[in-house]
Amino acid sequence: MRKVNFHTHTYRCNHAHGSDEEYVLEAIRNGYEELGFSDHSCWKYNSDFESHVRMSVQGFNSYKKSIMNLKEHYADQIEIKLGMEAEYFPDYMDWMLDFCIENEVDYLILGNHYDRTDETGVYFGHTTYSHMRDYFELCMEGLRTGMYSYLAHPELILRSVEWDDYVEMLFSKLCRVCKELDIPLEYNVLGMQVNMRSGKEAYPHHKFWELAGFYHNKAIIGMDAHHPAHLSKKLYEAALDNLSQYEVEIIDEIPLKDFKAIKRAKQGLK
Ligand SMILES: [Zn+2]
Numbered sequence: 001m002r003k004v005n006f007h008t009h010t011y012r013c014n015h016a017h018g019s020d021e022e023y024v025l026e027a028i029r030n031g032y033e034e035l036g037f038s039d040h041s042c043w044k045y046n047s048d049f050e051s052h053v054r055m056s057v058q059g060f061n062s063y064k065k066s067i068m069n070l071k072e073h074y075a076d077q078i079e080i081k082l083g084m085e086a087e088y089f090p091d092y093m094d095w096m097l098d099f100c101i102e103n104e105v106d107y108l109i110l111g112n113h114y115d116r117t118d119e120t121g122v123y124f125g126h127t128t129y130s131h132m133r134d135y136f137e138l139c140m141e142g143l144r145t146g147m148y149s150y151l152a153h154p155e156l157i158l159r160s161v162e163w164d165d166y167v168e169m170l171f172s173k174l175c176r177v178c179k180e181l182d183i184p185l186e187y188n189v190l191g192m193q194v195n196m197r198s199g200k201e202a203y204p205h206h207k208f209w210e211l212a213g214f215y216h217n218k219a220i221i222g223m224d225a226h227h228p229a230h231l232s233k234k235l236y237e238a239a240l241d242n243l244s245q246y247e248v249e250i251i252d253e254i255p256l257k258d259f260k261a262i263k264r265a266k267q268g269l270k
């Protein structure tokens with residue numbers, strides 16, 4: 001299996017460290033064949049809200065330029081893709097679709113961090129049981145847009161709530177929908193590091209992966225690198241070992257989406 005990672009941040013989100021080139025060099029050193037950058041996406045808000053955990057719309061150009069330069073410079077050593085980790089913000093999805101087309105973004109992964117928008121919505125990594133249903137509904141609604149290549153840290157909500165029968169029912173539903181839509185689920189290695197440090201299992205969660213195994217979902221390892229050191233092959237191998245215990249189909253390719261075709265289909269519906 002090819003060693004690949006499509007979940008890599010950059011300093012532009014204000015909570016990741018190192019230069020773009022350091023991530024590429026670390027990936028090459030650790031034997032990755034492909035590296036996708038997926039920094040926290042910009043959004044064009046209807047308000048004057050400014051997020052401090054993502055790149056700005058103006059900042060995107062420097063992001064793209066830097067990644068494209070590295071792609072060309074290291075072409076004989078590693079394959080590089082330009083992506084973004086984006087939420088599902090229903091009111092802004094038309095804008096995002098156009099943005100991906102205009103800027104030739106290779107892929108989006110769904111990181112369902114906030115409820116409908118981060119201008120006003122709660123952060124799902126730190127919320128209450130009452131917001132749980134929304135988390136799942138937004139995940140599924142977002143994936144149905146067809147714009148996302150995979151679902152990042154599907155169990156993010158387990159930072160906020162404990163596993164119980166109701167949670168299990170919602171995760172089963174999510175796994176079935178991902179199976180139906182052929183969307184891979186991410187085994188998140190940053191979360192694995194947090195679990196190891198804290199001794200508490202939030203995500204990845206073994207009960208979730210048992211369910212994904214039961215439904216034979218596709219799975220992909222995502223390092224969620226916020227520092228070049230997060231690309232360590234030891235971490236990658238530990239994740240692969242863990243994930244291999246489940247009956248999931250581990251993939252090493254990111255399914256790309258045709259943003260233009262999605263736009264045409266949307267226009268056809270209007
Ligand atoms: Zn995320």
Ligand SMILES: [Zn+2]
Nearest residue numbers: 007085111224
């Ligand atoms: Zn991330």
